[in-house]
Amino acid sequence: MDSEHPTFNQCLVLATALKLLLIPAYRSTDFEVHRNWLAITHSLHPSKWYLEDTSEWTLDYPPFFAVFEWVLSQFAQFFDTGMLQVKNLNYGSMETIYFQRLSVIVSELVLILSLRRFINIQASPQSKKVANIISLSLLLSPAFLIIDHIHFQYNGMMFGILIFSLTDALTDNLLRSGILFAILLCFKHIYLYIAPAYFAYLLRKYCLGENLFDIQIVNCIKLGSAIVSIFGVAFGYFAAIGQIPQLLSRLFPFSRGLCHAYWAPNAWALYAFLDRVLIHIAPRLNLSVDSASLGSATRGLVGDTSFAVLPNIPPRVTFLLTLAVQIVCLVKIFLQPNPSKFIGSVTLCGFASFMFGWHVHEKAILLPLVPFSLLALQDRRYLGAFRPLAVAGHISLFPLVFKAAEFPIKTAYTILWIMVFFMAFDTVVPVAKSQRVFLLDRFEIVYMTVGVPLILYTEIFHFAIFGSRLEFLPLMFTSAYCALGILGSFLGFFVLYLTG
Template sequence: MTEIYPTIAHCAIVATAFKILLFPAYKSTDFEVHRNWLAITNSLPLWEWYYEKTSEWTLDYPPFFAYFEWVLSQVAKLADPAMLRVYNLGYDSWQTIYFQRFTVIATELVLIYALQLFVESSQTVTKRAAQAAAISVLLSPGLLIIDHIHFQYNGVMYGVLILSLVLARQKSGLLVSGLVFAALLCMKHIYLYLAPAYFVYLLRTYCFSSKFRIQFLNCFKLGSGIIGIFGLAFGPFALKGQIPQILTRLFPFSRGLCHAYWAPNVWAMYSFIDRVLIFVAPRMGLPVKMEAVNSVTRGLVGDTSFAVLPDVTPRVCFALTLLFQAIPLVRLFLRPNWDAFIGAVTLCGYSSFLFGWHVHEKAILLVIIPFSLIALKDRRHLSAFRPLAVSGHVSLFPLLFTPAEFPIKIVYTVFWLILFLMAFDRMAPPSTRPRFFLFDRFTILYITISIPLILYSSLLHQIIFGKSYEFLPLMFTSSYSAIGVVGSWIGFMVVYFTS
């Protein structure tokens, strides 16, 4: 009897129906951020977009995303013109809510198209395995939590990213891949984290021949194309001398090392150790900066002083990020192929997430999504992917803190993890190298311990402490998730250099 497997289209239809049911769900301040951007781009001249500050949620994405908001605003007039008034702060009529929620779903068509293209062009794994990986991305709990409840437009941008990655699979698509990625950078600058991998891969495969001879025509086409795209995005603002103002909005280093809720990275572990040392240091004779005792855990943006450990500067973050990105890029330059390219993109995402300055917890998708495309290459890849899939998605739970959304985030994420990790386990081919038996045991232990941690952070803490020590469950969730992300990173580094 022939087995029937769901297609991307089938899953997209079912997912859309579920997402529509979530229209009345909790929405974060990001909902008001994007409503304000609709108003700014629709009501004000182009030259005022990056200076407007009536709302505290000022426009801080690159121009292509601002143009994207302008296009949406032309349709928003038909839904509710009141949402397009700059001074109408906090406006959330049901027409506004339904319109903004629907646009997130509609623009995800880019993601669906890119994933379908990925399946059709699959070479490394079977079509069935590629389809499983694609559906896991489409139904990602991360995208559901961040885009369809919390509220953002990551789906369309990850669709553009995957499209760029798939185009890079064939030599004939390298130029278009680079140009699509350049356009993505002009939509959201967080993708700069992945740019070094693109630079090395395109340089090695498109600008150089196999014998390291420079292909001058290819260099010209790629360079002129990228300049043209950035010119379209930033050119109008450059004519008015507004580039410094835009850069100030895009790169606000004054926000501090850690986001208000720590992203699960090295600095979350560093901050946790500092919290522990506050109690241990006096017994060891170490000095404690009393003015910094509460600075990290009270969640204030820009407040990142440590009580015992040395403070961390943007230069330290940049140096560490660059160092750990350079390691896989050397291998990519010497042995350029598509799998190595996706691996390097993933590792660049890891490095930036783990060591970057003021990293948001939502940036973990920069690692999970590209890794998903090669997680089924063999068992060793899957071993490194498992702890990331668990810790990365669990780390997003604190974004939804209202009781109504509690069962949604828990049940949906657990169902996704069980379904896809079991499916991946059946489909991943064996590796030619020894499996990570010790690492697999670490993953099992890690997942086992995460269960009581989730229960404590989500339910028991409030029962025991009420509203006291509110940052404690956040700290535990972030720090413990960081262990999983770091462990996954180390495992994948080993896989990348021994494959």
């Protein structure tokens, strides 16, 4: 960036200082989840990792992440051995809090290095400036701050691996890109949602070459053997002791309902919102109401998702809708295999899984948000599609941090991020005359205007007016509002991707 703008290192220092100040902040049950995983991997033989169930927060990530927890536990024992006892449920000494918070900050070095590489691979000064702004927006993202450093997870490290893989794709280092993605899948299986984009692109660009019938045998052998080796290292031991069925049952608990307890802002949130509205107007429209579903509709509990007026959605419908969107973009990337289209296909695969998937968590918004960030400044129309996603995606995370003490932090930080980076985006993506009336620009203005009173109502006024009554109402309004923004972003980018 220009000399008057803060440098990457300056922003890194400020971001780290803020994260250190947030060490005593609210922490979710995910804090105990990861503490328990530290204890399991440190205290038990690997043959018992996926069998241990003293805590309800059983180990349900792939083996590489389990090994990552084991590595962390080797350092954790110098802070407080109490956190490494499986029986110490909900253990939270200050030493434990400091260690786990610091482990997130240190592991985020992977994200930092990946963003630096994204900047370094750019060829021209202008492209480096654009990449620097994108990288700073991700480094300072409210999403990572809320999810990782307050709520508690390790998404920064995971998405750092993904960005390394995507930058390899941008520089045509396709073998290493595929290897890194395979490693990522063995850390966290949620990335399976974007695996179809990798499969289509690597097959077309690396294994088939220019001529579809000119199969690159050597490339196929190298890529195939590398991926098989990685999965063999990750899962081979558990296959040898006959625990693959048990491991898979932990990774894929399909008994959960369509919607999470707080509706992730996707198509099903709008569907559920419509169902709640129809309950109240059904008598006027002569619609039948399933009275048995009134108390349990869409609460997102295990095996407990039902609608009172609208038809219930079976898992196969969510799968088919997700697959339909992904197939469209996979055909595009297969016919036009270039790096920019590849990142677009990764974004759309993430979008499709978030919008139409089964029991989606709001934290999964990172799947489309992060790769779309790398593309957002290529074109004014892309930026117009990205902005509603950035606003809605970050606001949708607010319910993760519901304590009053963190309200000013999450709100002020997110609003500041939006103001600073939206202005920075405009400096490098000028508005062309032919694009001044682009539909998403108008949608964005209206959408952001509504967002401010919504935040004030859901975070302050609702509880001042109703107290503890109707406590699900703010969550429902937040979910429906954010779902509209994400849906608009998805539809806009989907059209741009197909017509571009």
